[in-house]
Amino acid sequence: MKTTTCPICAYTLDDTNDEIIYCPVCGTDLIKVNSEKIIRNSPGTYTMEDKQFFGKMSANATIILTNQRFLVIPEKLEGFNRSTVLTASIMNKITSNYGVVSVPITMIKEVRDGKFGLLGKALIVETKEANVIKITAPKLKEWKEVLSNTLQASS
Known part of the structure; x- marks a missing residue:
């Protein structure tokens, strides 16, 4: 059995008998x-909301910028007791499949x-x-600069 790691x-x-073409988490073309x-x-x-009110849920995530896409990969929640199982199952249901947000660079209008x-x-990011x-991420000014430069380079 062969293992494949998404870059x-x-x-x-x-890998099973079927050849896997796309990463099931982020959708990266593995070929x-x-x-x-x-x-x-x-x-x-x-969060996917611009206007935020008190108590609005935000999710921990890994934020990735590639030369083709802007990705936000949320951490999956795991439940260990009754209260956290309920919270985890609701949050995982809300964030759909893996909850991954993938935006092609050409589709970003503004940062x-x-x-x-x-x-x-x-x-x-709109x-x-x-x-x-x-x-929110460490070094937001650098993120903004890199995102803006990537947008200019792609247009």
């Missing part, structure tokens, strides 16, 4: 992996500064389809 999200999977390179990645949090709650600084991804 973008590092997910390891065991043409040479064309996609990681530019920047870091842990952080995200701007914003707020996360009352005091937290955030980076807001797509051409009017979707909003609000992230």
Whole structure:
């Protein structure tokens, strides 16, 4: 049995008789992996809402920028007792499959500064389809600069 590791999200999977073409977590093409390179990645949090109210849930995630896509890969929640099992199952249901947000660089309309709650600084990524991804990560100014440079290079 052969194992395959995704070069973008590092997910390891065991190949069965079927040849796996795409990573089941981030959707990376495992056959043409040479064309996609990681530019920047870091842990952080995200939400899909621009306007945030008190108590709005944000999820811990790994934020990855490649030369082709902007990815947000949330951590899967695991439950160990009754209360955390319920929270984990609801959160995993809300975030769908793996909850991965994958936006092609060509679909990003704008990157701007914003707020996360009352005091937290955030980076807001708006797509051409009017979707909003609000992230917090270490070194937000560098993230904004790298994202802006990648957008300019792709257009």
